[in-house]
Amino acid sequence: MSSAPFAVGVDSVVFLESADVIPHVPAIVGGIGLTDVLAWVSIGAFFAAFLLHWQSGPDAARRIGAVAWLLFGVFWLTMVPYYYYDVQSPLQTVLALAALPLCAYTGYLLFAGRQSLLLLTKAVGIMGLIYLPAETIPFVRAWLIETTAAQTHYGMELLGHSPGLSEGVNGYESRFDFDPNETVTGRTTYIVMACTGLGSMAIFGGLIASVTAPLKRKAAAFALSIGVIWALNLTRNVFIGLASPWGWFQQDWIVSFMTTYLGAEADRVSYLVAHNYVSQSLSVVALIGITYLVVRILPEVLAPLEEVLYVLSGNEYDLFEALGKDEYRPDKHNTGTAAD
Template identity: 75%
Template structure:
C-alpha cells in the first residue's frame, strides 16, 4: 500500500513500487534479470531430473547469483522511496546469502535443490502477476474493493477512485476532513501475493501426497488473505486519520528517518508495525502448515544451514511427524 495526496503524485513514492520495466544501470531490464534467474533455476532442475548434458549444479549456482543481484537492485527503492529499514536490510543481505547458497550447491550440497525448486516455483507464481497487466490490475482492484469493505465494517466509507498507478485502487478520503490530508492506494505488494508465492513454492516443491499439499495450500492462502486485508484496513485508516502523528513520533521520524511530517502515520503503520507483525504472522502460518505438511521442513532446514552453517533437525525439534489429522508422515 502506498500513500498519496489527492490529485497529485507523492514526491519520493513510486506509483506502484518498483516495476520490472525499470532498468539496472540503464542496461539490463530488471524484468529480464528476474526471468533469466527463474529460467536458469528451471534449466538446472530439469538437467538434474533427466540427467542430461546440462551441468545442473554450476547452472543453479549462477541462477542464485542472478537472483541475489535482482534483490540488490531493489535496495534503492526500499531505502529511498519506501523508506523501509526491514526491506532494505533484507534486500542487502540477499546477495551474499544467494552467492553462498550457489557456492554450496556448486560444491556438491545436493539437498539445496529442493530449496532451489521452491524459489523457482515462487517466481513462477509471482512474476506473471507482476508482468501481465490484466492480472496485476485484477489483483490490485479486487484487493482494493475487499479492503474498502473492511473499512465499511468499521464505519468508514471513503469510496474508491483512480490511484496514481492508474487503477481503481485509491481510497477517496476527503483531505479537508482528515488529520494528515493524505490517503493510500493499493499496489501489488498489498495483495499478499508475495507471501502466498512463498508458501505456494514451498508446498509445491516438496514430495508429499496431493491431498495434504492442497489442504496446506488452502490453509496458508486463506490465513494470509485474511491477515493481509486486516493489514490494509489498518494502514488505510491510520494514514489519513493520523493515528501516529504524536509529537515525539513525528520528531523522531522527521529528524532521524528523513520522513515528511504528513507521512509519519503511514510509515509507522506500514514500515514498522505491519512489517514486524507480518514476520510474526509468517512464522505462525508456517507452524500451521507444518502440522499438515511436515515435508516443508526440509527446505526450511536448508535455509537455516545457509544462515548459520549448522545442520538442524526441525522435525524432531517440533515433533512435526504427528499431524493434526492424527496420521503420520507419509513417504
Template identity: 70%
Template sequence: MNMASVSAATDAASVVGLESAGATALTPAILSSIQLTDMLAWVAVAAFFGALVLRWQGALEPARYLATGAWVTFGGFWLTMVPYYYYEMQSPLQTILALAALPLCAYTGYLLWGGRDSLFLLTKAIAFMGLIYLPAETIPVFRAWLIETTAVQTHYGMELLGHSPGLSEGANGYQSRFNFDSDETVTGRTTYIILACTGIGSMAIFGGLVAAVKAPLRRKVTAFALAIGVIWFLNLLRNVFIGLASPWGWFQQDWLVSFMVTYMGAEESRVSFLVAHNYIAQSLSIVALLGITYLLVKIVPEILEPLEDVLFILTGNEYDLLEALGADDIRADGGSERADSER
C-alpha cells in the same frame, strides 16, 4: 538466500502505496530499475528450472553450475530493489533484507557448486515461488485484477468500521486509491493499493514450498488452501489498518513525529503511514509468517527440509527440524507412516 525478502516481498514486505491529495508518480529511475528487476527475476527463475531439468536428466555437474548462476542472478534481482525500498518506501527492514540477499544467494550458489545437493530442493521451491509471483508482477490483466479486487475488499473492510471514502484512480493507474477528502483528514494523505498489498508475495512463498516437496496430494492441497485463506484474511486486516491510520493520523503524536522527522528523515505528514506500515505491520507480518509456517508444518512437515537448508545458510550449523518436531517418520519417497493411513 533471503526467504523473508521474497515476500518483500515478505508480506512482511508488502506495501500500501502512499500518496498525498494527488497521485505521486514513480521517478524515471525507479521505472527503469523495475524493468531491470523483472528481467533479472525471469532469467533467475528460468535458470532455476533449467538446472532442475538437467538434474532430472542426470547431468548433475551442469545442473550445479547453472543453479549457481541462477542464485547469483537472484541475488542481483534483490540488489536492484534496494533503491526502491530505501528511497521510495523508506523501509529499513526491506532495505536490509534486500542488501543481505546478494551475499546470501551467492553463498547458496557456492554451496551448490561445492556439492551440497540438498539445496536443489530449496532451488525448486524458489523456482515455484517465482512461477507463482512473476505472472502477477508482469502480466497487466492479472496485476490489475489482483490490485483492484484487493482495493474493493479493503474498502468494504473500512465500511464495516464506519468509513466509506470511495475509490478513485491511484498513481499506478488502477481503481485502488481510497478517496478520503484531504481537507477533512488529519494528515491530508491517503493510500492506494499496489501489487504487494495483495498478499501475493507470501502466497508465493508458501505455494512454492508446498509445491516443491514430496507429499501426498491431499495434504499439499489442504496446506496450500489453508495458507492462502489465512494470508488473505490477515492481509485484508493489514490493509484496512494502514489505510485508516495514514489519513486519520493514528500515530501523529508529537514525540513520535519529532523522532521520525529528526532521526529517520520522514516527512511530518507521512509519519503515521510509516509507523503503521514499516514498523507495526511489517513486524506483525513476520510473526504471521512464522505462525503460518507452524500451521503448515502440522499438515506437510516435509517443508521443513528446505527450511533446514535455509538455517544452514544463515548459521552454518546443521539442523534436524523433522526430528525436533517429532516428524522424523517421513520416508525418502515423500510419504510417512501417518500419511499411509490417510490414503
C-alpha cells in the same frame, strides 16, 4: 512504477499518494526494467536447474542453480534504492542488502556439492513462476489490485469509513478517496501489486509444491496458508489505509523523532509507522505462525527449511527429529499413506 516480484515474506505495501511523492524508478534497459529482467532470468535459471536435475542428473543442475542464486542476489540488490527511498522501510532495505551475500553463498554451496540445496532451488523457482506471470500480465495484475482495493474498502466500511475508490497514480481503481480537507494528515493511500499478498502466497506455494507428499495434505496446507495470508493481509491493508489519513500515529514525540532522525515528512509519519514498523514487524510474526501451521499438516516442508537454516547459520539442523516427524523425512521414501 515497478514493484518487487518478491519481498522477503513481508510484501504488503500500501503507497501514499501525494503530488510531491514521486516513486523511484529502477534502472531501465531499452524500456524494460532491469529489475524485471533480472527477476525473469533468475527464475528461468532456477526452473532450468530443476529440469536438468530431472533429466540429466544433479551435476548440471547444481551449476545452473549456482548461477541462478547469484542472479537472484543481484536482483535483490537492485531493489535496495526502491525500499530505501520509496518505501522507506528499514527492514526491507536490510533484507535486500543481505540477500546478495546470502544468495551468493547459497550458490557457492550448491556448486561445491551440497546437492540437498536443489530442493530449495526448486522451491524458489516455483515461487517465481507463481508470482511473475501475475506481476507482468496486465489484466491479471489489474484484477488482483482492484479486487484487493475493493475488499479493503469493504473492510473500511465495516469500521464506519466509506471514502469510495478512485483511480490512483498507478492507473487502477485502487485509491481510497478520502477528502483531504476532512482528514488529519490530508493524505490517502492506494493499493499496488505488493498489497495483494501474492508474494507471501507464492512463498508458501513454492515450498508446498516443491516437496513430495500426498496431494490431499499438500492441498490442505496450501488452502490453509492462502486463507490465513488473505485474511491477515486484508486486515493490514485496512489498518494502514485508515491510519495514514486519520493520523493514528501523529503524536508529537513520534513525529519529532521520525522527522529529525529518519528524514520523514511530518504528515507521512502515520503511514510510515503503520506500514514500515507495526505491520512489517507483525508480518514476520505471522509468517512464522503460518509456517508452524503448515508444518503440522505437511511436515515434508521441513526439508527446504533445514537448508535455509544451514545457509543462515552454517550448522546442520534435524528438524524432523526435533519435532518428532522423522517418518516424513524425504530419504525415508514414504508413500504417506499412514499419515493421511
